[in-house]
Structure formats: structure tokens, C-alpha cells
Amino acid sequence: SFRSLRSWLKTLETKGYLKKVKREVDPVYELAAVAKKADGQWAVKFEKVKGYSVPVVAGILHNRQLIAEAMKINVAELVTKFAEAQANPLPCCLIDREKAPVKEVIVRDNIDLGSMFPIPTHHEKDAGPYITAALLIAKDPCTGVRNVSIHRLQLLGPNRLGILILPRHLWHIFRQVEEKDQPLEIALVIGVDPLTLLASQAITPFGVDELEIASALHGEPLQLVKCETVDIEVPAHAEIVLEGRLLPGVREIEGPFGEYPKYYGPASKKPVIVIDAVTCRRRPIYQTIVAATRExxxxxxxxxxxxxxxxxxxxxxxxxxxxxxxxxxxxxxxxxxxxxxxxxxxxxxxxxxxxxxxxxxxxxxxxxxxxxxxxxxxxxxxxxxxxxxxxxxxxxxxxxxxxxxxxxxxxxxxxxxxxxxxxxxxxxxxxxxxxxxxxxxxxxxxxx
Ligand code: FMN
Known part of the structure; x- marks a missing residue:
């Protein structure tokens, strides 16, 4: 099964679904424009992003056929298979730090996300560079059960991110600790296998761990590893992990941002994350999801x-x-x-x-x-x-x-x-x- 983004990219390449862009692209608009043109046809790997050595991929799950192939089923079974996995979560397993590729590099000081990773700016009126394909993992403070969701994250400072949290599970978890004036420990995971990415979007009752749905989709326990600075486990074969805290009582202006209905989500005061540690592979691949694409x-x-x-x-x-x-x-x-x-x-x-x-x-x-x-x-x-x-x-x-x-x-x-x-x-x-x-x-x- 596809344990990592990399093994999935290899499969896409073998099947002719991945195009590599060797020409230098600007992370401001140009990268998103190319990804959008290829949307629905190809995944794209940008090998040279202006100002960075880290490559960027976009469009890794751009049609139903691809999602079905990742699940090793036929396209007509997609919905029922996903429902089955959602109803029958499978526990994950923990592996040692030494065996986890995402621990090859550990950075704890002078974190400057904007210079470490080619975080693109997608749409004309976006407030700036946005991280769009990070799985945010947090734990319910009462039960310790993990929750996974994707959120748009605006780069507000070297290690500071503004986040949109709609009133769902993460919001509920954050409010519980914020009411006690405490920060919420979180991990942001960029570059996971396609089934874990899909599982992050499961619509579950509160208290179901989406990583266990990922295990169910894989048919085997997803391998996790402990974070360095927070009490959270993350997929061991991920490309990049940002460890940090959602700050209590802090709201800063985030937005506007081009959203999935093809309109801009407006600017307003939103919660803020501070990043305390970054772990990644030696030569990480950065992933972005361009809003409103098929993916x-x-x-x-x-x-x-x-x-x-x-x-x-x-x-x-x-x-x-x-x-x-x-x-x-x-x-x-x-x-x-x-x-x-x-x-x-x-x-x-x-x-x-x-x-x-x-x-x-x-x-x-x-x-x-x-x-x-x-x-x-x-x-x-x-x-x-x-x-x-x-x-x-x-x-x-x-x-x-x-x-x-x-x-x-x-x-x-x-x-x-x-x-x-x-x-x-x-x-x-x-x-x-x-x-x-x-x-x-x-x-x-x-x-x-
Ligand atoms: N949900 C948000 O609340 N804010 C966002 O900014 C946001 N951005 C998303 C971006 C992408 C690319 C995708 C695929 C989804 C996004 N979502 C966003 C939706 C949530 O990730 C999704 O609804 C998730 O299932 C919510 O999980 P939860 O109910 O466990 O909190």
C-alpha cells in the first residue's frame, strides 16, 4: 500500500498521471496557475521554485479514478468503501523515532517557515502565502483522542500562522482549553499518503480519530511517531511536520483567501498558531492544494x-x-x-x-x-x-x-x-x- 506521498508520486509517474516542471516557477501566482491548468488531468511536481530548493507537488488526487486507484477499488465502490472504513476504524501503531523518515532533520531554533519552505500564494486577492495541505492533529483534552482536519493557514510571521477554524471538532477542542487560558498543542503534517489525506476529511461523530480511518482505508495500521515538543503522534512517513501551539485569547487578522466556492473568504480576526519545532525528511517535498481545484x-x-x-x-x-x-x-x-x-x-x-x-x-x-x-x-x-x-x-x-x-x-x-x-x-x-x-x-x- 502507499505509505507515503513519495510512493504515491512514483505510482502516479509510472501511470503517466504526474508531470514534472523543470522550468523555474514563481511561488506567487505562477505555480498555482500551472497547477490549476493541469487540474483534473495531471498531478504536477514543480522541481524548481524560485528562491527555494524544496520541490512542490499539487493535484495528487485530482479525479475520482485516482482516488479509487489509491484505495485499490473500482470507482463505483468509492462511497460505500469510504463509509465502511469510517464505520470500522483500525488502530494505528507507534514506531521508533530512529525509523521515522520525518525525523531525519529536526529544527528547534530560528524557525522561519517562509524561507524554509516554498509556501505559494495562490489567488489574486489572497492575503499572502498560505499553507493549504497540512493535516492539523490535536487531542481532545478530556479523552486524549486525536482529531485531524485541514485548515487554511496564513503565514503571519516567521513562525506564526493565522488559522480559519469553522465550528466543528477542532473548534470544540480549542475552546475547551482556551477557556482555561491554556494553549492547545498541535502538529501540522504536510505531505502524507493519499489515503491519510482523504481520511482527514471524514465526517465523523466527535471522538473518532481520523488516523484510524486512514488505517482502515489502508487495511493495516498507519505508522505513527511521537513529536519532539508536543504530546502528539504524527504519520512517520510524512514529508514535513510543524509542531506548535494554538494560542489562547489571541486573534489576529487573517484573509482574504480564495476559497472552494470560487469566491474570497473575507479577512477577519482569527486564532493564531506559533511553531516551536520543525521535523522533516532530508530532502522534503512540499505539498500544496490550490483552492477550488478538483482535488x-x-x-x-x-x-x-x-x-x-x-x-x-x-x-x-x-x-x-x-x-x-x-x-x-x-x-x-x-x-x-x-x-x-x-x-x-x-x-x-x-x-x-x-x-x-x-x-x-x-x-x-x-x-x-x-x-x-x-x-x-x-x-x-x-x-x-x-x-x-x-x-x-x-x-x-x-x-x-x-x-x-x-x-x-x-x-x-x-x-x-x-x-x-x-x-x-x-x-x-x-x-x-x-x-x-x-x-x-x-x-x-x-x-x-
Ligand atoms: N475547514 C476549516 O474549518 N477551515 C479551513 O480553512 C479549511 N480548509 C480546508 C482546506 C482543504 C484543502 C480541505 C480539503 C478542507 C478544508 N477544511 C477547512 C475542511 C476541514 O478540514 C474538514 O471539514 C474536516 O473534516 C473538519 O474536521 P473536524 O470536524 O474533525 O474538525
Whole structure:
């Protein structure tokens, strides 16, 4: 299995999914521009970043096929396999410091992140360089259970980072120690294997360690190693680890930052991290995730689809598949295919989808013959199987997502569209036209 970012990069290279950029690139805009152009097609390794000797990779999980290959399954199984791993976490194991590649270099003094690592600036109005692909590991102070999440981190000073923490698990953990006026020990892990990266995005009940989900995805215990200055364990085969503290009672201006819905998240006062130690490989590879690329969207989509699928299945047992579409930023638009057995089930699927996540805003339910990964097929179902006065439901002013600029600071309308064929309709009225033998035709045998 792919234990490290490096072994995954080798696999990508062998399969022709990795392009190497030998030409010098500027970490300000140029690197992100190239990565964005390659998005969805290739992972890119920038070997020469202006002013640095450390290379940068971007786009290591840029499509569903790649994610499925990392999990060694076929693409149709992605969502159920992820849900299975999430439901059956596997403990990690601890290895000695001497055996951990991420301990090859240890720096404890004069830490200057901006000169050590080529931290890029992505979008035009970003407040500066941002670390975007670091797994933040912290422990619940009551139970000692680890929590893992990714956060945008603005470089505010040589060893100082501003962080956006939305009100989820990390926020809860931080507030518990901040109320006692204590710092929260954290580790930021950059450059892990693709399955650990994906596991960091699992939507779990509070108290589940995402690294154990990573172990479950790997089918074997993930190897961890103890940090130097904080009581936290980190993936031993990572490229870079930054050890530090989230400071209590400190807020500094962070932002703006170009975000996944393709708008800027505004500047405001945010918590601050101070870094006390850096450990890394001798020749580390730095990883960046450019906001709103397929990679960014899919990392969020797969775990959300797993939760969505489970919720819908409770309401409609014959659900076939779910999709959070890229046009809907892989968060706001859900398309659900069901094998409808009872009239009205499409609406129950819509309720379940809204309940699965506050981010879900528009839901389309289609029959099992519609390819939910093909936007044209979904639109065709809406065009020909939906009558708005009875098939559309609108709920006003529910909890939505703050990063959706059309919401009223997170207060958002929801819409569900039932684009399924009525069970009572005569079958021939909705029979798709088809040409016998079409599937078997190989055009090259007919066209010279
Ligand atoms: N969540 C945040 O709260 N703030 C962020 O700045 C942030 N940036 C992200 C950047 C990337 C590239 C990705 C993939 C996700 C980001 N997320 C961010 C989402 C969280 O990492 C994710 O929701 C995670 O599951 C939250 O975990 P938790 O509930 O255990 O805290």
C-alpha cells in the first residue's frame, strides 16, 4: 500500500498521471496557475521554485479514478468503501523515532517557515502565502483522542500562522482549553499518503480519530511517531511536520483567501498558531492544494457523499447512488438516484439529503436509469420528468453555508427537485428511445 506521498508520486509517474516542471516557477501566482491548468488531468511536481530548493507537488488526487486507484477499488465502490472504513476504524501503531523518515532533520531554533519552505500564494486577492495541505492533529483534552482536519493557514510571521477554524471538532477542542487560558498543542503534517489525506476529511461523530480511518482505508495500521515538543503522534512517513501551539485569547487578522466556492473568504480576526519545532525528511517535498481545484473539491466530496448515502439509505432503502456535483462546488448540489418503489420516496430522499449536511442546498432526485455523473443526463431528467408545481419543494431560511455568498451569513433557502417518473405513468410514455446494437458498435470498424 502507499505509505507515503513519495510512493504515491512514483505510482502516479509510472501511470503517466504526474508531470514534472523543470522550468523555474514563481511561488506567487505562477505555480498555482500551472497547477490549476493541469487540474483534473495531471498531478504536477514543480522541481524548481524560485528562491527555494524544496520541490512542490499539487493535484495528487485530482479525479475520482485516482482516488479509487489509491484505495485499490473500482470507482463505483468509492462511497460505500469510504463509509465502511469510517464505520470500522483500525488502530494505528507507534514506531521508533530512529525509523521515522520525518525525523531525519529536526529544527528547534530560528524557525522561519517562509524561507524554509516554498509556501505559494495562490489567488489574486489572497492575503499572502498560505499553507493549504497540512493535516492539523490535536487531542481532545478530556479523552486524549486525536482529531485531524485541514485548515487554511496564513503565514503571519516567521513562525506564526493565522488559522480559519469553522465550528466543528477542532473548534470544540480549542475552546475547551482556551477557556482555561491554556494553549492547545498541535502538529501540522504536510505531505502524507493519499489515503491519510482523504481520511482527514471524514465526517465523523466527535471522538473518532481520523488516523484510524486512514488505517482502515489502508487495511493495516498507519505508522505513527511521537513529536519532539508536543504530546502528539504524527504519520512517520510524512514529508514535513510543524509542531506548535494554538494560542489562547489571541486573534489576529487573517484573509482574504480564495476559497472552494470560487469566491474570497473575507479577512477577519482569527486564532493564531506559533511553531516551536520543525521535523522533516532530508530532502522534503512540499505539498500544496490550490483552492477550488478538483482535488480540493473531491477531498471534501467523497466523505460527504458517504454520509449522504447512508442518510438517504435510511429514508429510501433502494437508493442506488449519490453525487455532489463539481458545479455545485461538491458541497451544495446533490444528485440522488433511487429505484423508486413507492410514490413520494423522492421527497423523502430530499429531506434526508438536507439532514445529512447543512451545506446541501439544492437536491435533484432521479430514477436509476439516469447517469448522475453526467450533467446532461441529469438536466434531461429535470427537463422531461419534472413539473415544478408538484415536483419542486422550497424551504426558506434554513441553516446553510457561510461561504455561499448568496446566503444571509449562512441562512439559506433549500430546494428539492423530484425528477423521477410517476409510478402510475404508462411505461411507454417515459420509455427512452434506443437503437438496438448501439452499445456494441465500434466506430473505428466503420469509419476508415
Ligand atoms: N475547514 C476549516 O474549518 N477551515 C479551513 O480553512 C479549511 N480548509 C480546508 C482546506 C482543504 C484543502 C480541505 C480539503 C478542507 C478544508 N477544511 C477547512 C475542511 C476541514 O478540514 C474538514 O471539514 C474536516 O473534516 C473538519 O474536521 P473536524 O470536524 O474533525 O474538525
Amino acid at each position: 480540493h473539491l473531491l477531498l471534501g466530496a467523497i466523505p460527504r457523499e458517504a454520509t449522504l448515502f447512508q442518510m438517504v439509505r435510511q429514508a429510501v432503502p433502494t437508493v442506488r447512488a449519490v453525487h455532489l456535483t463539481p458545479g455545485g462546488t461538491c458541497r451544495y448540489h446533490a444528485v440522488i438516484a433511487i429505484d423508486k418503489r413507492h410514490e413520494g420516496e423522492a421527497k423523502n430522499a430530499i429531506f434526508a439529503a438536507f439532514a445529512s449536511s447543512a451545506e446541501v442546498k439544492h437536491v435533484v432526485v432521479v430514477d436509476k436509469d439516469v447517469d448522475i455523473f453526467n450533467p446532461e443526463d441529469v438536466e434531461w431528467a429535470i427537463a422531461t420528468r419534472c413539473q415544478a408545481s408538484k415536483d419542486v419543494i422550497i424551504i426558506s431560511q434554513a441553516h446553510g453555508n457561510r461561504l455561499d455568498p448568496s446566503s444571509d451569513d449562512g441562512l439559506s433557502d433549500k430546494m428539492g427537485i423530484d425528477a423521477t417518473v410517476p409510478l402510475s405513468a404508462p411505461a411507454e410514455r417515459f420509455e427512452r428511445i434506443r437503437i438496438p446494437g448501439f452499445e456494441k458498435i465500434r466506430l473505428e470498424e466503420y469509419l476508415g
